[in-house]
Amino acid sequence: MHHEQEIEDLVVKRGALWLALSPLWLERDPRESEYARMIREVDASELTLQQLEWIYRLEMSPVMARYQLSMAGEWRAFDETVLLTRLVRHNRKLAGWRKATWSLFSGLTTMMSRxxxxxxxxxxxxxxxxxPPRR
Structure with a gap:
């Protein structure tokens, strides 16, 4: 598969979900409307909670945690194209040992947004x- 096609497929498959979930990393708590959008996208992608957890921890957190520190409460300086580019770049490299490494470190990268x-x-x-499971 060509490089461009692979990237396009990844964005088609995950782009809307990634962008919907991105407010999890804002300095303020997500709004009701943002949670509603997240739920819509999760349902549209027909993911199990386990798959969603995987996307959150491995596909998104390593990229977003870096953003979180540098971001103001709003996405003012936030560019969806830049974000998608970073997420795609990270996910194309996410194979084998890298996946295992990110699994190990995901506790750190998810701490703030967990x-x-x-x-x-x-x-x-x-x-x-x-x-929901009883606590």
């Missing part, structure tokens, strides 16, 4: 009529 992701996961379960 409570929001957990909130999203709960909302997805509720929207799907599943019962």
């Amino acid at each position: 409570p929001r992701f957990n909130e999203l996961a709960m909302r997805v379960m509720v929207a799907r009529g599943e019962h």
Whole structure:
């Protein structure tokens, strides 16, 4: 498969979901409308919560955690094209040992956004009529 095609496929497959989930890394908490968009995209992509967790931890967090530190509360300086480019670049390299390494370090890269992701996961379960696990 050609390089361009591969990138295009990745953006088609994940782009909308990545952009929908990106507010998890803002300095402020996501708005209701942002959570609603996340849930719509998760449902559209028909992912299990386990797959969603994987996307959050491995596909997005290593890239987004770097953003999080440099970002103001809004996406003012935030360019979707730049973000997608970085995510695609990261994900094309995400094979074999790199995946294992990111799995190990994902606790660090997800630390700040984890409570929001957990909130999203709960909302997805509720929207799907599943019962969240008791804490």
